[in-house]
Amino acid sequence: MRIGLSEKCIIFVNDSQCQKQKEMTNISIAIAEDQPLALKSILKKLSNTAGLDVSFTAANGLELLEKFEKQQTNIVLMDIEMPVMEGITATRQLKEKYPDVKVLMLTTFDDDDKIFNAILSGAAGYLLKDESADMIKKAIADIYEGGAAMSPGIALKALNYIKSTPQPKAETTSPEPSLLSARETEILTALKEGLAYKQIADKLYISEGTVRKHIENIYRKLQVNNKVSAVNMAKANKWL
Amino acid sequence: MRIGLSEKCIIFVNDSQCQKQKEMTNISIAIAEDQPLALKSILKKLSNTAGLDVSFTAANGLELLEKFEKQQTNIVLMDIEMPVMEGITATRQLKEKYPDVKVLMLTTFDDDDKIFNAILSGAAGYLLKDESADMIKKAIADIYEGGAAMSPGIALKALNYIKSTPQPKAETTSPEPSLLSARETEILTALKEGLAYKQIADKLYISEGTVRKHIENIYRKLQVNNKVSAVNMAKANKWL
DNA sequence: ATAAAAATACGCAATTCATCGTATTGTACA
């Protein structure tokens, strides 16, 4: 695959196609990665790429902070799992002192907690290490230009997080009459109590089948597929 | 599930490199776009691409919904700004009826409200129309495989949104040291998210059987017998 | 060093849940 955004081509093309942009300075990169093999793999992916300069590497977060003092770079590729000082702490401290540096987290894990801590620490991107060389280069280009980059699976988690977050809609003029019908809200209220279908049926004097159908409709409307998620969604939207 | 890189190549390569995967079914695509020129541009970007089939196009959201009834597709590329029915409403209705369809918003605007409304409506991606053909194709492949895709600028907004969201970081050490062990609390936290046993097992790198046993122990300690009640009990006791 | 607790793991049986149908009745709205 070839990534072909013309204005970015100096980053990806190492030959003749972009002569007129020769004067652009390279993007400088620092890498923090404790595992020699993984480091080698990253370096290989970035090698032979015009427009990118790997300034130095470090084997842990502390070492990176020290070296960065002496030689600052545009971008830092940061592993999360490192001895002495792991990547999230290092990122937080780095961004505190150098707010403009862009940090791209590069890790083998897509654990939710790590992702969100990385985001909170100020990382501009979060990629899985097994991304292709082109994807990593594009991510570097994107965050250098002020954007952000995420692996598809990470992006999905981010979207789901936003969806599940109670919206701080200050100007929410619409009371949003809760897609749900009155009966469905009753059912959901019962679900919230931890009741089973049969118990809800007895409580509302309807059949279990009807309870089931109502819950199907609730799931469809709320885009969920289990009780706990339905209750969460309803609570997030203040429908309960 | 993880789809190997090799299987993706048919999406990006339009010639000879992937003969052995000819039998893979194509990804079917529907496009909703009212401006003829923009539609033409998108079609051009997707043309000559093995693995992708544009099943039909529609000039507004309503038309898309109607056509989709007759011919369902894997992916829908959706413009936001359309007459009769705009893309976000159409997406919400489409996802309500067909929860599995993946919608990729493709628009010229990166207005915050539109982005977040698009996310809330269930879109799996949000790209600016001026993205390269390769980027669009990659986004289609990514969301087809269950991930999400965002233009770098959109991704940045998403990250900033998450950062600006009040984190439920309660480091107030519980005065009541919770009958539950640390591991059990982890399990319960996962339960709270609405995850199934299998998902929790994957997340914590343990077997489903172990998850089951932990949950049994939690139920016993909290004197409950289902997920919703367990979550309620834990919340009531401020253990989560 | 040893006992207790926690974490790991599996099997089996019964129950519950989730998803797909289909169908009838009443009500509201245009």
Next chain:
DNA sequence: TGTACAATACGATGAATTGCGTATTTTTAT
């Protein structure tokens, strides 16, 4: 006066959950 929607109800089926038993390894505390 239809048409849409809400509410009711049931069947089938496969997936997921729950309850109970057993058992090994690891960690923690005495």
